[in-house]
Amino acid sequence: MYTVIHIDDSPFFQKMLQKEFEDRNWKYISVDTTEEAFHILEITPVDLIMTKLLFEQEDGENFIRRVNGSRYNHIPIVVVTSNDNIEIRRRMFAMGVVMFIPKNIYYRQLFHFIEKLKIEEELLTDIRKLHIAVLDDDRLELQLIQDILAKKGIGNVDVFSTAEELLASEKQYALYLVDVVLPDISGEQVIMQLRTICGNSMIMAVSCIEHYKVISNLFLAGSDDYIMKPFREEVFIARIKANLRSYLLLQEKERQKAELQKKNYELNRMVRIDGLTGLFNHKYLYERLEQEISQVKRHQTQLSVIMLDIDYFKSVNDTYGHQGGDEVLVKVAKTLQENLRKGDIVGRYGGEEFLAILPHTSILGACIVAEKIRQVVENLQFEHDLKITISCGVAAHEGENALELVGKADGLLYVAKVEGRNKIKYDAI
């Protein structure tokens, strides 16, 4: 929760602002005088000071000067006044006032600013989670940067005094702060090498070099920003925040891209895969068979198919229920996958029928495979001592199209069924 002190003795504005702030989950403290404001500052952490300029006891400008000279000088000050002219504005901004709001247009601007304050605070929270590497050959400078970061609660910081050490580090950092004047290697080279190893991390060059050519070269080498030494703490942190904004946007984009790729992959998989067994589905089997047939024609190779059907499967369902039947289907499907070669294609052709496409395989080879599978299925262990057998029709490609070839295997499967099941039938060439 954030806290605002509002110094204004008008009950009307106090009431109005109280509601606006509280609606936004802020703690609102209103005081009538600047002295009371200092008292509050002493006893509670404050995130924003809002003040008018004209007080009976003290001039508002004087109050701002006192805040600036105190240990509360980091708290943003917003001035709300009806006394608006360019001269006053200039003076206010010179004193570090972050916002000047003429009383009549008070709100939109103010709450826009407050929203931003919240986002800035969130960014700081994000920065605290980052792993940061600082490279500087000057140990004092390293300490200075570390101190500035530590003051903001940023502690995941590793410091390096040579480029060699940093480049050899196994760890990837989200932010690199690189001094560009180094004894053994140019900062530009360091940045170039970092860019190749760290991908999208933020790289900020830090130096006192002023020459435009050097600075523009650093950006060419892959730096995201350049900060001139000596720098003000607040500006330094603000620049890190600015870079973090783009970094987070980029990361979000990458995340969305990866998610989309995953969804596309899943979608592609879903149109090819049978939901129950995880094998290819009927549609994909035909696509692949057509492809394989065109390969056979082009390269004069061999191709065989096996049509497999579980025997008396209806009675499995009748005895053990549909779910029991499904379990058998899954186990048979797994067995097929395990007993075929990597280049073979196996899918669920229909209910309890499977089709295996065996590229570069003669009828003899296909029969050996079919017989092996028949035996393995016959010996599978199921609950309740259930025994399962399959019948197979094995056919070699002899110029048919996909439909004809499958029809040939299906015809042979039918023969296997008629001749008593648990056997393979092939077309004798």
Ligand code: GH3
């Ligand atoms: P045959 O030895 O002649 O092949 O006899 P069968 O009982 O195996 O053959 P039939 O074609 O008469 O019955 C096939 C059964 O397979 C009927 C159907 O309910 C069942 N079936 C089809 N798809 C599924 C499924 O996804 N899950 C389950 N549990 N059963 C299915």
Ligand code: MG
């Ligand atoms: Mg069957």
Ligand code: MG
């Ligand atoms: Mg069937």
